[in-house]
Amino acid sequence: MTEDAPRDDAERKMQFLFHLRQRGVTNSRVLQAMEAIDRGLFVRGLFAGRAYDDTPLPIASGQTISQPSVVGLMTQALDVQPRDKVLEVGTGSGYQAAILAKLARRVYTVDRHRTLVQGARAVFEDLGLHTITAITGDGSFGLPEQAPFDRIIVTAAAEDPPGPLLAQLAVGGIMVLPVGQSDTVQSLIKVTRNENGFDYEEILPVRFVPLVEGLASD
Numbered sequence: 001m002t003e004d005a006p007r008d009d010a011e012r013k014m015q016f017l018f019h020l021r022q023r024g025v026t027n028s029r030v031l032q033a034m035e036a037i038d039r040g041l042f043v044r045g046l047f048a049g050r051a052y053d054d055t056p057l058p059i060a061s062g063q064t065i066s067q068p069s070v071v072g073l074m075t076q077a078l079d080v081q082p083r084d085k086v087l088e089v090g091t092g093s094g095y096q097a098a099i100l101a102k103l104a105r106r107v108y109t110v111d112r113h114r115t116l117v118q119g120a121r122a123v124f125e126d127l128g129l130h131t132i133t134a135i136t137g138d139g140s141f142g143l144p145e146q147a148p149f150d151r152i153i154v155t156a157a158a159e160d161p162p163g164p165l166l167a168q169l170a171v172g173g174i175m176v177l178p179v180g181q182s183d184t185v186q187s188l189i190k191v192t193r194n195e196n197g198f199d200y201e202e203i204l205p206v207r208f209v210p211l212v213e214g215l216a217s218d
Helices: 004-022 028-036 045-050 068-078 095-101 114-127 163-167
Strands: 085-089 106-111 132-136 149-154 169-179 186-194 197-206
Touching (some): 004 028, 004 068, 028 095, 068 197, 085 095, 106 114
Parallel strands (some): 085 106, 149 169
Antiparallel strands (some): 186 197
16 A cells, blocks of 8 residues: 555545535534445445445445435434434445444344345444344335334335335334335435324435335345
């Protein structure tokens, strides 16, 4: 490693955080978590050199790693507290779960692709993130055995918030997810559960892969 390498890394990280702030990620705890988790560990192969670009990138099993600013805005909207138990539907690369682990007491993450879960587990182990439990399963049904959850985040788009996930959200809890009937028209929404039902708030337009039921063949 050259003498300039640490300086280049520090500058790249500074630019990364500056860009997140420009895009509206202003919560200090979220920014600290995103500074602590190196996105480069979750992007492999041809796209490794673009790990700090604010763009979604392909990963294994035909899935994507979301662009950092969207990860930041979703995490910010989730308003994770230090004692929270969080469910993530759609492990993907594991990047979002790793950030959540810096903010919450416990993170459960579910994905229908076994190979993605295995890859994410390996990175979590390397990073010493022992508060994450990664599970291969159909995330559209949540994890009823661990419910209720203080926070739920879904990283794939459904037409409507799935009923099982709404049922597993604690009173006072927050769920953030993309909804939309096609991959061209989707909205990121925040759902807050109260004593009498649910409040819905639109955050921004997004594009995510669709939420698919059942386990993948890989």
